[in-house]
Amino acid sequence: MTEAPSTRSADNLVEIRALTRSFSSRNQLFGKKRTMTAVNAVSLDVPRGKVTGVVGESGCGKSTLARLVLRLLEPSSGQVHFDGIDLTRQPASAMRPLRQRMQLVFQDPYSSIDPRYSIRTALLEPLRIQGLPLSEAEASRTVERLMAMTGLNPSLAPSYPHQLSGGQKQRVGIARALALQPAFLVLDEPTASLDVSIQAQIVGLLEKLRQGLGLTYLFISHDLGLVRYFCDRIVVMYLGRVVEVLPTPRTPPRHPYTRALMDSTFEPDPQRRRAITRLSGEIPDAFDLPRGCxxxxRCPQSTDRCRAEHPPLVQDGDHALACHHPV
Ligand SMILES: Nc1ncnc2c1ncn2[C@@H]1O[C@H](COP(=O)(O)OP(=O)(O)O)[C@@H](O)[C@H]1O
Ligand SMILES: [Mg+2]
Incomplete structure (x- = not known):
């Protein structure tokens, strides 16, 4: 067993190393400055052409990680290598051409798009921002192509977001992310606000696009069932840290937290869908984390050692685990 991952490989499109981001806030009562670490020494590999899943409960740092990976947020420390380039060392001017190659898809795609924009305007906006000149005819062809690719009827191009269903809006979000022909998509809970049957359609579309365009995904979700259904590898986060990496969706989890998460299940067939069971126990205060694990x-397995000693993430073959008493 060795400490988790340090080597680098051309098979990985993205390599994240010891990535850390802290936030400070002032305590309202005493005015004292407090610091919490939303993403804490996270290292992970994103292999080319594959879907790497990141899963964990709300507040564990998934969206912060997404923004750090695309350098939409500056890290406190650590690195992100994209196709061999250390993004964290690039000047802002070098980020613009790199941004074409990596895009973020949000849970609510229109939160980042002006509601007064038609679909056509929304889809052309990324090209406009990058300063790519298009004739009227080219623009129409581009819009038509992006809409057809994402299963939207091109006749909807003049429509506005309020005229669309949730699923259609997310298709626009995905089409917009594809406008600059990226190689890498970070998908931050892209189906979380959709009905289960629509979730399945969007996941199907993402899978088709990945195969057709040879895309690489970092797929973020709070739903381990969904991640197991869709992803090739699974990274489990708890309060800013990676606690387990499953090399395949069929690998049996060994961390008690991953086991507990397995109760939240994605089932495309609503008839067979199990209710999401909430994990029991309080999540500790991120501003005042315990010394140990x-x-x-919240762990049924915990001992004095767990409360005293932080378990490091240890690699065992392709499986990585941070637990003193794995199952
Ligand atoms: N800009 C910010 N300022 C202060 N705290 C933040 C900021 N962004 C995120 N956080 C905190 O970091 C933690 C992780 O948030 P987030 O990355 O959004 O988690 P997730 O996406 O897993 O729900 C939360 O406790 C959140 O309150
Ligand atoms: Mg989030």
Missing amino acids: AYAA
Whole structure:
């Protein structure tokens, strides 16, 4: 067993190393400055052409990680290598051409798009921002192509977001992310606000696009069932840290937290869908984390050692685990 991952490989489109981001806030009562670490020494590989899943409960740092990976947010420390380039060392001017190659898809795609924009305007906006000149005819062809690719009827091009269903809006979000022909998509809970049957359609579309365009995905979700259904590898986060990496969706989880998460299940067939069961126990205060394992207070397996000693992430073959008493 060795410490988790340090080597680099051309098979990986993205390599994240010891990525850390802290936030400070002032305590309202005493005016004292407090710091919490939303993403804490996260290292992970994103292999080319594959879907790497990141899963964890709300507040564990998934969206912060997404923004750090695309350098929409500056890290406190650590690196992100994209296709061999250390993004964290690039000047802002070098980020613009790189941004074409990596895009973010949000849970609510229109939160980042002006509601007064028609679909056509929304889809052409990324090209306009990058300063790519298009004739009227080219623009129409581009819009038509992006809409057809994402299963939207091109006749909807003049429509506005309020005229669209949730699923259609997310298709626009995906089409917009594809406008600059990226190689890498970070998908931050892209189906979380959709009905289960629509979720399945969007996941099907993402899979088709990945195969057709040879895309690489970092797919973020709070739903381990969905991640197991869709992803090739699974990274489990708890309070800012990676606690387990499953090399395949069929690998049996060994961390008690991953086991507990397995109850939240994605089932495309609503008839067979199990209810999402909430994990029991309080999530500790991120501003005041315990000394040992952050999961100890909620863990049925925890011992004095867990409460005293932080478990490092240790690699065992392709499986990585941070637990003193794995199942
Ligand atoms: N800009 C910010 N300022 C202060 N705290 C933040 C900021 N962004 C995120 N956080 C905190 O970081 C933690 C992780 O948030 P987030 O990355 O959004 O988690 P997730 O996406 O997993 O729900 C949360 O406790 C959140 O309150
Ligand atoms: Mg989030």
